[in-house]
Amino acid sequence: xxxxxxxxxxxxxxxxxxxxxxxxxxxxxxxxxxxxxxxxxxxxxxxxxxxxxxxxxxxxxxxxxxxxxxxxxxxxxxxxxxxxxxxxxxxxxxxxxxxxxxxxxxxxxxxxxxxxxxxxxxxxxxxxxxxx
Ligand code: SF4
Numbered sequence: 001x002x003x004x005x006x007x008x009x010x011x012x013x014x015x016x017x018x019x020x021x022x023x024x025x026x027x028x029x030x031x032x033x034x035x036x037x038x039x040x041x042x043x044x045x046x047x048x049x050x051x052x053x054x055x056x057x058x059x060x061x062x063x064x065x066x067x068x069x070x071x072x073x074x075x076x077x078x079x080x081x082x083x084x085x086x087x088x089x090x091x092x093x094x095x096x097x098x099x100x101x102x103x104x105x106x107x108x109x110x111x112x113x114x115x116x117x118x119x120x121x122x123x124x125x126x127x128x129x130x131x132x
Pocket of ligand 1: 013017018019020021022023024025026027034035036102
């Protein structure tokens with residue numbers, strides 16, 4: 001069920017960032033480029049299929065989301081901490097959060113749950129469906 005806050009978030013972030021409502025926003029670490037617009041929905045990219053012209057192997061008409069993210073991270077006046085996070089390993093998407101508000105999930109820390117055995121370079125601890 002879509003909540004009121006998720007609807008507001010969709011209305012704000014959809015047109016501006018192409019938000020796909022994943023519920024675990026990482027825009028700040030991707031040069032304000034939504035990685036969920038990658039046809040493979042990669043949270044860590046680019047993949048090995050980028051064409052010579054920098055376009056996507058799945059959608060040849062589209063520039064690779066991850067090249068765009070890199071360029072923006074370099075060129076846009078973003079906070080240094082956000083720029084540094086571009087190179088951090090992002091956990092896989094938790095599809096149970098699809099359609100929920102990433103703002104709410106950030107506040108409640110629900111967006112920091114990780115699969116069993118997962119440990120990213122920035123994790124404070126390992127969790128298995130448990131809040132960290
Ligand atoms: S909430 Fe998820 S889908 Fe929406 S902009 Fe952030 S990363 Fe993209």
